[in-house]
Amino acid sequence: MSRLLGSVRARATLGATLVVAVALVAAGTAVLLSLRSNLLGEAGTQAERSARDVATELAVGTRYTELHLDVDDRPVQIVDEEGTLVAASEDLERITGTGVDAVEPQPSPTDAGDGDGDSDDDDDSGEPLEAGEIGARTTVSDGTATIDGDTEDYRFAAVPVETRGGDQLTVWAGAPLSAEHGAVNTALTVMLIGFPLLLAVVGWVTWLVTGRALRPVAGIRREMAAITASEDLARRVPVPGTHDEVARLASTTNETLAALESSVERQRRFVADASHELRSPIASLRTQLEVAAAHPELLDLDGAVADTVRLQRLAADLLLLARLDAGERPADARVDLAALAREEAGGRPGVRVRSRGDGAGDGAGEVTVSGSRGQLGRVLANLLDNAQRHARSVVEVSVRRDGGVAVVAVADDGEGVPAADRERIFERFVRLDAARSRDDGGAGLGLAIARDVAVRHGGTLTVHETPAGGALFELRLPTADTFTPSRM
Incomplete structure (x- = not known):
């Protein structure tokens, strides 16, 4: 595993895949949150619309028994100011999230009409009663409700209303969240299936692209290994025709090889020439010493000294050149x-x-x-x-x-x-x-x-x-x- 991750190709593929994965997770999360928020907002709007429809009926004096509470099988509760359930949808078996768990209405002695059980729209003096008032503020909450044996999640909206008889009521109406759950679950399923496939495609494409891009580098490496093994500095690495960083790397490598070849060749010539130059005074000095050993009277002392001085100067020159080639820094x-x-x-x-x-x-x-x-x-x-x-x-x-x-x-x-x-x-x-x-x-x-x-x-x-x-x-x-x- 460590050897695989040591490859530039593998690291590039892994890096690209991780970046895309992070981007997909972030984007998917944002999409799911936005989708859920929009659907919850839509459910809240529907619940508020249903609550206001019922509140409108109460405001104009409709009796509890005459209210339309079973539209689209949505749960509805009507609660008085003391928290007593005075009306509810039929077949409502259980409810949570509204603050009132009761499902059986307990009507007050007077209905929501004129307050005396009379269905006439006129008071005792014969004057028509004014319509009640619907509150502008809406309270939203989430909960569950069981209607006719089916339990679902709902978003509830509470609308306050004052009847024309002066009763303070609150209408709770719910809108189902099944559409929201279905849409979010569908989107999540698509993401869970699609994201891994997309990551696989990204990884595969990145692997191919990086392999193609690094193929010239592999050729350069092989050629450099061959040059190292053969010690043939006259060889050069292949230069791709892409005119990119890899091509510039190959060109620079060839320039380095050329400079190295020139330096080695110059060094070889230097060693050969130095050996040749040293051979002459050493041979001359040896000959004079051998002659002197055999025939002391024939010793050419001046010639021996001259050869020694010349040899000393040549050695000093060679030493100075070696120091210069080694990059010795001049004194300051x-x-x-x-x-x-x-x-x-x-x-x-x-x-x-x-x-x-x-x-x-x-x-x-x-x-x-x-x-x-x-x-x-x-x-x-x-x-x-x-x-x-x-x-x-x-x-x-x-x-x-x-x-x-x-x-x-x-x-x-x-x-x-x-x-x-x-x-x-x-x-x-x-x-x-x-x-x-x-x-x-x-x-x-x-x-x-x-x-x-x-x-x-x-x-x-x-x-x-x-x-x-x-x-x-x-x-x-x-x-x-x-x-x-x-x-x-």
């Missing part, structure tokens, strides 16, 4: 790029540094950013190493502030970078000069590290061409008052 320190540029350029022959601010909060020549001083220093060092490697005579570094952006430009007077290669040079282990030795040119990680650090600090690193034709590397970073390094 204030760094003066102008001072950092002068520090990195110090002692490098042919490198000139100039800086200027824009007067918007920094002092002249001071351009401050927020981030890691060590990583930003590494960016400048890599850019200067690259520029010196390709420059003919001079490298120029400029630091300026352009609104809310700090700009560091490193230009050389070399041959420049071809337009087709201006993005490729930022890839890892890429060297445009295939003939250049690894000893002279490094492993091809400097510019890749520089761009990754720039991106981690919310900036960019691009390469352009100087007016003289050399390469111009431009580092753009948000200033300290506009950027706080975030976790990436």
Whole structure:
């Protein structure tokens, strides 16, 4: 059961069925109450009409024995002001709900006519008597009555009347509630039969609709399971042509798979290239040590130190790249790029540094950013190493502030970078000069590290061409008052 309810399809079906069930119960209850109220109101109106008809007869002086009390076999009682039953329907055997349980009339010495038993409509002086008065207020109650052996529920209406003889009477008349009971019972029976059938239809339709809607999700799940089992990231999940949320989910899943495939492939290339780059200095160092062990007089100490330094630098580069790939958050320190540029350029022959601010909060020549001083220093060092490697005579570094952006430009007077290669040079282990030795040119990680650090600090690193034709590397970073390094 728990496994079934763990299905979205089952939960959707159950939820829809419960909602419809609650709505049907609420609507059915409202219909039954409204139907019962209308029928009770109609029965009360009929009872009041019957009571007023009898009250009208009493008001004009009709004697008790001449009253029409047996119309439609409805129970009628006439009670005086002392609560004594003075007239009632024939065949009335029992009654409740009127306050007077008596069914056998006990007439007063005088009838309801002129008060002296005379049937004339004139008093002793010969003047006609005025008609009595019927009360406007009607009292309604529910009860039962047994007439000629049949017991039914009734709604009773009580109408007060004053005869022209001055007697205060109350007329109780009832209307049967059999129609109300029959209609309510019929409606209830229809609901008890129809509602479960309707709920079954709702549940069945919801089950079919949700199954059809979730069918692409099942296909996506199966394909993802197959990809996981085969570890083939080149596969993609099917995208339905519905252009709905499921289709967007499939498209996003494929984009994620593509990004994952690219990341894994990049990682594989990185490991392969790193292994290749590490093999050369390690092999060279091992050879020199083996030669030195056999022939100490042939030890090339300078070469061994150079290989060791190169190996150390390569290991440091690989470690920094691994930290960047792991999403290491840059430090939140204030760094003066102008001072950092002068520090990195110090002692490098042919490198000139100039800086200027824009007067918007920094002092002249001071351009401050927020981030890691060590990583930003590494960016400048890599850019200067690259520029010196390709420059003919001079490298120029400029630091300026352009609104809310700090700009560091490193230009050389070399041959420049071809337009087709201006993005490729930022890839890892890429060297445009295939003939250049690894000893002279490094492993091809400097510019890749520089761009990754720039991106981690919310900036960019691009390469352009100087007016003289050399390469111009431009580092753009948000200033300290506009950027706080975030976790990436």
